[in-house]
Amino acid sequence: MRILVTNDDGVQAPGLLALAQEMRKLGDVTVLAPDRNWSASGHVKTMERPLRVRETHLADGSDAYTSDGAPSDCVALAVLGILDEKYDLVVSGINPNANIGHDVTYSGTVTAAMEAVISGIPGIAVSLNSPPEHGERDYGPAARAALRVAEKIVSQPLPEGVLLNVNVPYLYDDEFKGFMVTRQGLRVYRDALVRRQDPRGRPYYWIGGDFPTGIPEDGTDVGALAAGYVSLTPLQLDLTARAALDPLRQIDW
Amino acid sequence: MRILVTNDDGVQAPGLLALAQEMRKLGDVTVLAPDRNWSASGHVKTMERPLRVRETHLADGSDAYTSDGAPSDCVALAVLGILDEKYDLVVSGINPNANIGHDVTYSGTVTAAMEAVISGIPGIAVSLNSPPEHGERDYGPAARAALRVAEKIVSQPLPEGVLLNVNVPYLYDDEFKGFMVTRQGLRVYRDALVRRQDPRGRPYYWIGGDFPTGIPEDGTDVGALAAGYVSLTPLQLDLTARAALDPLRQIDW
Numbered sequence: 001m002r003i004l005v006t007n008d009d010g011v012q013a014p015g016l017l018a019l020a021q022e023m024r025k026l027g028d029v030t031v032l033a034p035d036r037n038w039s040a041s042g043h044v045k046t047m048e049r050p051l052r053v054r055e056t057h058l059a060d061g062s063d064a065y066t067s068d069g070a071p072s073d074c075v076a077l078a079v080l081g082i083l084d085e086k087y088d089l090v091v092s093g094i095n096p097n098a099n100i101g102h103d104v105t106y107s108g109t110v111t112a113a114m115e116a117v118i119s120g121i122p123g124i125a126v127s128l129n130s131p132p133e134h135g136e137r138d139y140g141p142a143a144r145a146a147l148r149v150a151e152k153i154v155s156q157p158l159p160e161g162v163l164l165n166v167n168v169p170y171l172y173d174d175e176f177k178g179f180m181v182t183r184q185g186l187r188v189y190r191d192a193l194v195r196r197q198d199p200r201g202r203p204y205y206w207i208g209g210d211f212p213t214g215i216p217e218d219g220t221d222v223g224a225l226a227a228g229y230v231s232l233t234p235l236q237l238d239l240t241a242r243a244a245l246d247p248l249r250q251i252d253w
Numbered sequence: 254m255r256i257l258v259t260n261d262d263g264v265q266a267p268g269l270l271a272l273a274q275e276m277r278k279l280g281d282v283t284v285l286a287p288d289r290n291w292s293a294s295g296h297v298k299t300m301e302r303p304l305r306v307r308e309t310h311l312a313d314g315s316d317a318y319t320s321d322g323a324p325s326d327c328v329a330l331a332v333l334g335i336l337d338e339k340y341d342l343v344v345s346g347i348n349p350n351a352n353i354g355h356d357v358t359y360s361g362t363v364t365a366a367m368e369a370v371i372s373g374i375p376g377i378a379v380s381l382n383s384p385p386e387h388g389e390r391d392y393g394p395a396a397r398a399a400l401r402v403a404e405k406i407v408s409q410p411l412p413e414g415v416l417l418n419v420n421v422p423y424l425y426d427d428e429f430k431g432f433m434v435t436r437q438g439l440r441v442y443r444d445a446l447v448r449r450q451d452p453r454g455r456p457y458y459w460i461g462g463d464f465p466t467g468i469p470e471d472g473t474d475v476g477a478l479a480a481g482y483v484s485l486t487p488l489q490l491d492l493t494a495r496a497a498l499d500p501l502r503q504i505d506w
Contacts, residue, residue: 042295042325043358050449050457072295076460080446102371102490105296105364118355118442148506156504162494179506183493189371193333196303204303207329232506234497237355240436241415244487251409253402253432253485 001027001154004087004116006074008038008095008108011066015094017058018139019126022147023091026154030085031064032074034108039095043111044070053082071112079119090116091150093126094142096134098167100127100221101187101214104235113163114237122153123163129225130170132211142168145176145230158234167221167231180229185220188213254280254407257340257369259327261291261348261361264319268347270311271392272379275400276344279407283338284317285327287361292348296364297323306335324365332372343369344403346379347395349387351420353380353474354440354467357488366416367490375406376416382478383423385464395421398429398483411487420474420484433482438473441466 003023007016011033023029032053038044051069058064065083067074075090092112099107113123126149128142145168158164165184169176192209214222224231256276260269264286276282285306291297304322311317318336320327328343345365352360366376379402381395398421411417418437422429445462467475477484 037301040298040300042297042323042364044295045293045359045444045460047293047460048290050459052457070295073460076444077446077458080444080460082446082458104492105367105490106298111295111358114358152504152506159494159497159500162497181498181501181506183495183498184491191298191329191333193330193335204305205330205335206303207298207300207326207333230506232501234494234501235492236494236497237358237492238437239357239488239490239492241412241487241489242436244412244415244489245434245436247412248434248485248487251405253405253434253483 001088002085003027003029004078004090005029005031006033006071006092006112008041008071010034010037011056011064015096015139017060018143019091019094019146020058021060022143025147026150030083031058032078033066034071034074035066035068038070038108040106041070041108042106043114044072045076046070046073051077053077071108072115075112075115079121087121089150090121090123091126091146094139095127096130096137097132098127098129098225099125099165100167101185103187104165104184110165117161117163117237122158124150124153124166125163126166128168128170141171141173144173149232162234162236165233165235167225169225169228171228176230177228180224180231182221182224182231182233183219184233185217185222186215188215254341255338256280256282257331257343258282258284259286259324259345259365261294261324261365263287263290264309264317268349268392270313271396272344272347272399273311274313275396276403278400279403283336284311285331286319287324287327288319288321291323291361293359294323294361295359296367297325298329299323299326304330306330324361325368328365328368332374340374342403343374343376344379344399347392348380349383349390350385351380351382351478352378352418353420354438356440357418357437363418370414370416370490375411377403377406377419378416379419381421381423394424394426397426402485415487415489418486418488420478422478422481424481429483430481433477433484435474435477435484435486436472437486438470438475439468441468
């Protein structure tokens with residue numbers, strides 16, 4: 001079994017190393033990840049410029065590849081055969097912060113798994129719900145949870161067109177309440193515009209504000225994390241708002 | 254009524270001009286659009302660098318604003334109050350090519366409307382199904398279709414959390430078969446890896462291949478366009494694969 005590991009924080013991120021090391025227990029691991037941080041970069045297909053791919057090493061000395069493309073570009077390059085390998089599974093992460101609620105539409109971690117699913121390969125996105133500003137993190141429990149989830153997915157495949165969005169609470173393994181299958185919940189964004197002036201007196205702007213919170217409703221990703229569960233949300237790429245179809249058909253367009 | 258118009262092709266794109274001109278018949282239009290092309294850029298929130306906003310003019314001499322952020326950043330900046338205005342509607346486009354099937358996960362045009370909906374403002378994405386390589390396009394029919402759709406949406410609002418993805422066939426107004434409410438269909442991507450060597454003998458790669466096709470199933474966006482209808486697909490930001498929840502709950506995690 002051959003597993004592609006990528007992320008959106010860049011090939012040298014410690015979360016990727018922890019994930020790659022655990023995944024080696026399940027199969028042959030190839031790492032192809034961006035050469036820089038692409039957080040909140042969304043689902044990208046880079047077509048207006050060529051991409052570079054070069055060999056590098058992870059901190060444990062193992063071989064890896066890195067590209068100047070986005071996370072979804074890394075998956076596309078690998079799936080299109082840049083390394084002359086075929087993959088049975090794509091695992092993306094471990095993102096240092098949760099990807100829950102509407103985050104999944106922005107998340108490079110999740111869109112890498114989307115790209116896999118579009119290519120017909122099972123995709124898993126893994127994120128750790130650690131505090132937003134935090135020093136060194138322990139990715140071990142999340143990596144072990146990711147391995148357990150990947151093992152199950154190999155024996156009981158996901159439906160076609162579905163990726164699994166895994167969010168792990170920031171706890172030790174024996175503190176997890178368990179694994180919970182959830183639906184996508186609601187994030188509460190608290191963005192604010194920050195106006196500054198450059199040294200020449202011209203304005204510039206940051207999208208700032210506070211770290212998003214969420215509504216910890218039962219049965220959702222937000223609620224599962226708040227209760228100490230590893231959240232497993234199946235996501236699809238069909239965004240059709242089916243409940244809106246009939247009301248819209250009543251309108252005389 | 255105040256309308257924000259943006260796009261993913263850049264503020265000087267002719268599709269944006271045609272859309273802004275039509276939308277002025279419905280309300281006060283503000284244009285804030287990227288200063289470059291962001292096609293296939295996905296849903297972006299730029300937080301690692303500050304953003305600039307400057308005044309510019311469209312080809313008809315009207316005032317506009319442009320930013321070095323992505324389409325969704327332009328919407329975020331506007332909604333967060335950079336121009337001290339509140340918006341009742343965000344319309345994004347007109348993209349020169351259709352955004353159907355899985356395109357909606359990559360599309361800057363669609364993600365601009367997503368960003369509006371996350372902020373609680375109705376969002377409409379408008380795309381024209383013109384041939385991939387094409388010279389000057391006539392955006393008039395699509396702009397008029399967009400106005401008609403926007404007028405209806407103002408009188409009969411979309412459900413909360415739902416955006417409308419409008420795709421217009423490349424026909425004259427009187428050739429449209431009508432307006433059809435559709436579900437998201439299936440794109441068939443035909444990407445291929447193109448390997449080249451730079452003048453120093455080092456490899457680089459293009460994500461190349463042929464323009465995507467689609468499966469023109471009845472009731473889908475792909476099918477509606479193929480049959481000459483303006484396709485109206487309600488899209489939601491909850492990606493939960495509900496049909497997968499119960500099967501996944503059977504697994505002993």
